[in-house]
Amino acid sequence: MGTKADFTEILSKKEEVAAVFPLQEHWPPLSNLDLLLPPVDVGVFFCCKKQEAFGDSISFGSLVSVLKKAMAQALVSYYVFAGEVVPNTVGEPELVCNNRGVDFVEAYADVELQNLDLHNPDESIEGKLVPQKKHGVLWVQV
Structure with missing residues (x-):
């Protein structure tokens, strides 16, 4: 059984990353299965070493910038x-x-x-690292 981790999360920046090229708006059809199953939130969070651990090679800001550029291309x-x-x-x-x-x-x-039990996130992180998605289909947290 995991133990609840006692930590605080500090939000430093929130923004939206869109595709690097403009896309034409369209509405692809959902399948019957999509309509029957309950909605599923999709989220990803990346964990990085503390900034001082990067040394002279790359800063955290540079790492985040590379991730955003790659996401915009993907x-x-x-x-x-x-x-x-x-x-x-019809709702x-x-x-x-x-x-x-x-x-x-x-x-x-x-x-x-190492102090987090990621196999049992409800007990160890209490939704702190994976916040509720408010808009869109996907969210990413670094």
């Missing part, structure tokens, strides 16, 4: 992740590919990864 091919789910005229969820962008959050936490 969203050209995976444009669905840059869209959002909205209710249609069913509909995917709108509008290049709204992916929520990209930079945050710091005062905890060692």
Whole structure:
């Protein structure tokens, strides 16, 4: 059984990363399975060493910049992740590919990864590293 980790997370920056090339807005159809199953939130968080551990090779800001550029390029091919789910005229969820962008959050936490039980996140991190998604299809936290 995991133990609850006692730490605070400090949000430093939140922005949206969109595809590097503009995309035409469209509405791909959802399958019956998409309409029957409950919605699933998709999120990713990356953990990095403390800034002083990078030495002279790369700063945390440079690392984040590279991740954002790579994501903007990847969203050209995976444009669905840059869209959002909205209710249609009859109240069913509909995917709108509008290049709204992916929520990209930079945050710091005062905890060692070895002190977290990532196999049981409800007990160890209590939703701190994976906040609730408010908009869009995907969010990323570094």
